[in-house]
Amino acid sequence: MKLTIGHLYPDLLNLYGDRGNIQCLMKRCQWRGIEAETKTFEINDAIDFSSLDIVLLGGGSDREQKLVCSKLKRIREDFRQYVEDDGVVIAICGGFQLLGNYYATDDGVIEGLGLIDLETEQGKGYRLIDNIVLRSDLVSMPVVGFENHGGRTNIKKNKPFGKVIYGSGNDAQSGYEGVVYKNVIGTYLHGPLLPKNPQVCDYLIQKALERKYRKPVALAKLDDTQEEEANAYIYNRFKGKTSRPQKQEQLV
Numbered sequence: 001m002k003l004t005i006g007h008l009y010p011d012l013l014n015l016y017g018d019r020g021n022i023q024c025l026m027k028r029c030q031w032r033g034i035e036a037e038t039k040t041f042e043i044n045d046a047i048d049f050s051s052l053d054i055v056l057l058g059g060g061s062d063r064e065q066k067l068v069c070s071k072l073k074r075i076r077e078d079f080r081q082y083v084e085d086d087g088v089v090i091a092i093c094g095g096f097q098l099l100g101n102y103y104a105t106d107d108g109v110i111e112g113l114g115l116i117d118l119e120t121e122q123g124k125g126y127r128l129i130d131n132i133v134l135r136s137d138l139v140s141m142p143v144v145g146f147e148n149h150g151g152r153t154n155i156k157k158n159k160p161f162g163k164v165i166y167g168s169g170n171d172a173q174s175g176y177e178g179v180v181y182k183n184v185i186g187t188y189l190h191g192p193l194l195p196k197n198p199q200v201c202d203y204l205i206q207k208a209l210e211r212k213y214r215k216p217v218a219l220a221k222l223d224d225t226q227e228e229e230a231n232a233y234i235y236n237r238f239k240g241k242t243s244r245p246q247k248q249e250q251l252v
């Protein structure tokens, strides 16, 4: 078996080591004898979505999101077909916002791909910066990460990725974080997300294999002792505490 991962625009959208998620996907495939390759796309490259099994869209500053947004129209229809055909996507922070209809900032509206009916508005006064812990019904372990966003996202009637245990999540009010639509996960969790949350990584790999090979797939178990320790350390550090988003000015 083989999976091909498409990494979209790492030259612009790669905050806080989002690239580590690619390494994690590759390794957890290879450790099981599943071949994995990554194709990296820059902003002017043509993308053949039919050759991809997992797409990663990372986070970026408002400035970088604006640059990406100016080119998104060219890939919108192909990307939409891929998503509607159950293509697997993991989109982080700025990438999550770009899946939606728009991100309204004080400097203007950044048009999104409109692949999922959600909208983001820049919050007034402060950014949401902190560690974050969730419970997601996609996995049994808690999901842990780090968030840093000015945008507040309204996912409307869509299903969230998780319920916030500690941290702010989509808008610091709803108590929910991220979005799940078909085989797409959009989330504010940087960190990188997948090494600290191996079950989320395996969820993506399993969905991609099942879509490609059109049969149920049971992934071989790996020794996740270290990953589980890292995850539990963060979970135990923050469970039961109250998040205090920091009032600070930052560009991203």
Ligand code: GLN
Pocket: 015, 058, 059, 060, 061, 062, 065, 092, 093, 094, 095, 148, 149, 150, 151, 152, 252
């Ligand atoms: N620029 C976006 C925001 O501030 C996304 C930031 C990010 O990807 N960390 O909301």
